[in-house]
Amino acid sequence: GQQVMQIPQYQHVQEGEDFTTYCNSSTTLSNIQWYKQRPGGHPVFLIQLVKSGEVKKQKRLTFQFGEAKKNSSLHITATQTTDVGTYFCAGPEGAQKLVFGQGTRLTINP
Amino acid sequence: DAGVTQSPTHLIKTRGQQVTLRCSPISGHKSVSWYQQVLGQGPQFIFQYYEKEERGRGNFPDRFSARQFPNYSSELNVNALLLGDSALYLCASSGGQGGWDTEAFFGQGTRLTVV
Numbered sequence: 001g002q003q004v005m006q007i008p009q010y011q012h013v014q015e016g017e018d019f020t021t022y023c024n025s026s027t028t029l030s031n032i033q034w035y036k037q038r039p040g041g042h043p044v045f046l047i048q049l050v051k052s053g054e055v056k057k058q059k060r061l062t063f064q065f066g067e068a069k070k071n072s073s074l075h076i077t078a079t080q081t082t083d084v085g086t087y088f089c090a091g092p093e094g095a096q097k098l099v100f101g102q103g104t105r106l107t108i109n110p
Numbered sequence: 111d112a113g114v115t116q117s118p119t120h121l122i123k124t125r126g127q128q129v130t131l132r133c134s135p136i137s138g139h140k141s142v143s144w145y146q147q148v149l150g151q152g153p154q155f156i157f158q159y160y161e162k163e164e165r166g167r168g169n170f171p172d173r174f175s176a177r178q179f180p181n182y183s184s185e186l187n188v189n190a191l192l193l194g195d196s197a198l199y200l201c202a203s204s205g206g207q208g209g210w211d212t213e214a215f216f217g218q219g220t221r222l223t224v225v
Contacts, residue, residue: 004152033213042200043153045213088152096166097143098214100152 002027002093006101014109019076021104023089030092032065032072037103038085046074046087081108112136114203114217122223123191131186131220135203141165142184143214144176145200153200159184188222196224 003026013019023032031050035043047056049065049072056063062075076083086103093099115134123129135142141160145153155168159178178184182203188195198221202214 006152035216042198042216042218043214045215048213090152094166096158097155097168098153099155100145102152 002091002099004089004091004099004101006089006104008104009102010105010107012107012109013079015081016078019079019083019106021074021087021089021106023072023074023101025070025091025099027091027093028069030069032069033090033098034063034072034074035088035090035100036085037088041085043088076106079106079108081110084108114201114215116199116201116217116220118220119218120221120223122225124225125191125193127191128187128189129191129222131188131199131201131222132183133186133201133203133217134183135201136205136215139203139205139215140182141204142178142182143202143204144184144186145202146170147198147200147219149197156186191224193224196222198222 005024007022031048033048034046036046037043047063052069053067054065060077064073072089086105088100088103090098090100117132143158144156146156147153156170157176158166162178173189176186198219200219201217204212204214
């Protein structure tokens with residue numbers, strides 16, 4: 001079945017530093033979704049990318065979908081303590097399920 | 111509007127017991143999916159239901175079963191609990207026609223501990 005890999009697994013930064021997480025799928029994706037899960041919380045949808053090479057921005061967050069639609073990245077500029085959490089990418093496998101990566105856990109030193 | 115609601119929020123069960131978890135989707139959403147999230151890992155797909163029919167099943171044993179009711183709420187049942195079933199069980203609803211071209215809205219989850 002489809003596999004979605006994320007790196008790094010953990011990232012610790014100083015507040016104000018940038019952060020990037022990378023996502024790779026074993027198959028071409030129709031779309032890719034990003035979710036954020038705060039400690040003790042549940043995944044919350046951030047964004048969906050559909051087009052090859054698409055780039056979307058949400059304030060300090062920049063999301064990119066690769067040309068081959070098999071990889072994606074999330075970049076956070078000038079991290080803040082509110083950015084703490086685990087960031088997951090997820091891609092559809094067929095119409096039935098989302099396949100999630102194992103996530104990148106971001107911790108921040110204030 | 112209320113989001114996805116799950117009950118109970120926490121549960122402790124003994125090995126061999128059975129458990130039923132409940133989920134109410136966002137009003138108007140007809141698709142409900144269940145995920146298992148073990149600590150430190152991403153959510154793993156268990157089931158998807160759309161319009162009361164099972165649309166997909168993940169790699170979970172037959173001890174796991176689910177159903178969707180006419181009001182689109184759903185139950186997940188797990189029989190003969192094992193220690194390894196301890197996890198956060200997440201329910202997600204979406205407004206699409208069962209596909210994943212729209213975002214998933216997750217409930218707060220049920221934290222199941224098997225002792």
